[in-house]
Amino acid sequence: MTAGLAFTWWGHASATVELAGVRVALDPLLSDRLFHLRRYAAPPDGTATDVDVVLVSHLHHDHLHLRSLRRFARELPIVVPRGGERLLRDLGLDRVVPAAPGETLELAGARITVLPATHDGSRGPGSSATGPALGYRVDAADRSLWFPGDTEVREDMADVGHVDLALVPVGGWGPTLEDGHMSPVDGARAVGLVGATTAVPVHWGTFWPIGLRHARRANHHRLFTTPGERFVAALADTGQAAVSLIARQGERVTL
Numbered sequence: 557m558t559a560g561l562a563f564t565w566w567g568h569a570s571a572t573v574e575l576a577g578v579r580v581a582l583d584p585l586l587s588d589r590l591f592h593l594r595r596y597a598a599p600p601d602g603t604a605t606d607v608d609v610v611l612v613s614h615l616h617h618d619h620l621h622l623r624s625l626r627r628f629a630r631e632l633p634i635v636v637p638r639g640g641e642r643l644l645r646d647l648g649l650d651r652v653v654p655a656a657p658g659e660t661l662e663l664a665g666a667r668i669t670v671l672p673a674t675h676d677g678s679r680g681p682g683s684s685a686t687g688p689a690l691g692y693r694v695d696a697a698d699r700s701l702w703f704p705g706d707t708e709v710r711e712d713m714a715d716v717g718h719v720d721l722a723l724v725p726v727g728g729w730g731p732t733l734e735d736g737h738m739s740p741v742d743g744a745r746a747v748g749l750v751g752a753t754t755a756v757p758v759h760w761g762t763f764w765p766i767g768l769r770h771a772r773r774a775n776h777h778r779l780f781t782t783p784g785e786r787f788v789a790a791l792a793d794t795g796q797a798a799v800s801l802i803a804r805q806g807e808r809v810t811l
Contacts, residue, residue, distance in 0.1 A: 560574075560575070560576045560577070560697065560698075560699050561573075561574065561575060561576075561699045561720055561721060561810070561811045562574040562808055562809060562810040562811065563721065563723070563756070563803070563808070563809055563811075564603070564604075564803075564806065564807065564808045564809070565723075565756065565758055565803040565804075565805055565806075565807075565809075566584070566585075566586070566600040566604055566805060566806065567585075567595065567597050567600070567761070567762035567763075567805045567806075568583070568585050568618060568729070568758070568759055568762040568763055569582065569583040569585070569613070569618070569619060569705070569706070569725055569758055569759045570582060570583050570584050570585045570586070570600065570604070571583075571703075571723055571758060572603070572604060572606075572607055573694070573701050573703075573721065573723070575666065575694060575695075575696035575697070575699035575700070575701060576696045576697035576698070576699045577665070577696070577697075578608050578609070578664055578665045578666045578696040579606065579607040579608045579609075580607060580608065580609055580610075580611060580664075580666065580694055580701070581604070581605075581607040581609070581610040581611070581628070582610075582611050582613070582692075582703050582723065583611070583612055583613055583618075583619040583620075583705070584600075584604065584605075584610060584621065584624045584625065584628070585618055585619070585621045585624055586599060586600045586604055586605075586621070586623075586624040586627060587599065587621065587623060587624060590617060590618055590621070590763060591617070592765050592766055593618075593729055593763040593764065593765055593766070594763065594764065594765075594766050595762060595763055596761075596762065596763070596764060596769075596780075597761070597762055597805045597806075598805070598806055600806065601806065605627050605628050605629070607628070607632065608632070608664035608665070608666075609632065609633050609634075609635070609663050609664040609666060609668075610625070610628060610632060610633070610634040610635065611635045611668065611692050611694075611703070612625075612634065612635060612636045612637070612640070612690075613637075613673065613689065613690050613691065613692070613703070613705025613706065614637055614673070614675055614676075614677055614687070614688075614689040614690060614705055614706060615636075615637060615639075615640045615643065615677060615678065615679040615680075615685055615686065615687055616676075616679070616680060616706075617679075617680065618729065618763070619705070619706070620636060620640060620643065620679075622643065622644070622647065625644065625647060625649070626647050626648075628649075630647075630648050630649050630650050631650050631651060632649075632651060633651040633653050633663045633664060634649060634651065634652050634653065635653045635654075635655050635661065635663070635668065635670075635692075636652060636653070636654060636655070636687070637654070637655065637656070637677060637687030637688050637689065637690050638654035638655060638656045638687050638688065639654070639677075639685060639686055639687030639688075640654070640679070640685055640686075640687040641654045642685060643679065643683075643685050654687075655668075655670045655690065656670060656688055656690075657670055657671060657672035657673075657688055657690065658670065658672075665696055666694050666695065666696040667694070667695045667696070668692055668693070668694050669692065669693040669694075669695075669716075670690055670691075670692060671690060671691035671692060671693060671704065671716065672688070672689075672690070672691070672710070672712070673688075673689040673690055673691045673704060673705045673706065673707035673710075674689070674707045674708040674710055674736060675689035675705065675706040675707050675708070675736035675737075676689070676736055677689045689705060689706065689707065689736075690705055691703060691704035691705045691707060692705070693716055693717070693719065699720055700717075700718075700719040700720045700721070701719060701720070701721050701722075701723070702716055702719040702721070702722045702723070702750055702752065703722075703723045704724065704725065704738075704746065705725070706725055706736055706737055706759070707725075707736065707737075707738065708735065708736060708737070708738060708742070709738060709742050709745055709746050709749070710746075711749070713746055713749040713750050714749045714750070716749075716750045717750070717751070718750070718751035718752065718753075719750060719751070719752050719753070720752070720753045720754065720811070721752065721753070721754050721755075721756070721811065722747055722750060722752035722754070722755045722756070722798070723756050723758050724738070724743040724746060724747060724755055724756065724757055724758065724787065725737065725738060725743070725757075725758055725759030725760075726738055726739065726740045726742075726743040726757040726758070726759060726760055726783045726784070726786075726787045727740075727757075727759050727760025727761065727779050727780065727783035727784075728759065728760070728779055729762070729763040729764060729765070729780075730764075730765060730768075730779070731765070731768055731772045731775040731776075731779070732775070732779075733779055737759075739783075740757065740783050740784075740786035740787035740789075740790050741786075741790045743755075743757060743787050743790070743791075744787060744790035744791040744793070744794055744796075745794070747791060747796065747798055748794055748796055751798075752798045753798065753799065753811075754798065754799045754800075754801055754811055755787075755791060755798045755799070755800050755801070756800070756801050756802070756803050757783060757784045757787040757788070757800075757802065760779070760780065760783035760784055761780055761781065761783065761784060761805075762805065764776065764780050784802045785802065787800065788800040788802060
């Protein structure tokens, strides 16, 4: 196991990762409701905003959530896809950093490599804002993290390089898993391309449309309840050396 590395999964794609003392927030979504979606877990506690830098993977409301970002200290650097910075203008934040694939940022004691992702980069209905969907590799001292954001499997994931921790989105929040996402089997394949010491499934088991939990039981089971365990099984089937770990939401895990 790797010293100087810990993480807390807050549900959905949100997490805090601690790398050699640098605390990184990923896609913070700290509310218990989002439009027609309800959180089926306890909401994040106050430690979710105690970080050094925030990374946002794309502009969809469940990843760039304005009310959640408003809770962070205004002087924190917040990295967003280039083109999405205008969405944050009214939040009173001092250090919004627009980014695009291929860029490298040095922030808060971490080296952040901005990666491409295969996913819709628009904000969604009612907004003209658009930007590239992103993934990130983060290095601090000799600790490393890979967070691909919402994406399909990409062959250039093989260029990311081995990391200590991979947080892999393997599910969704609705009755279907649309293009631009990875299934548990896809996630296991992606980890094989990158290489990781520890791989943790995220983006599942948190939000679900109100009223569909019982009306669409089979889809709820497949896309909400079981993606984590199916990722673990798929990773084991590949014979990879990566240790898979299903985290409990809100529990800090030290590696």
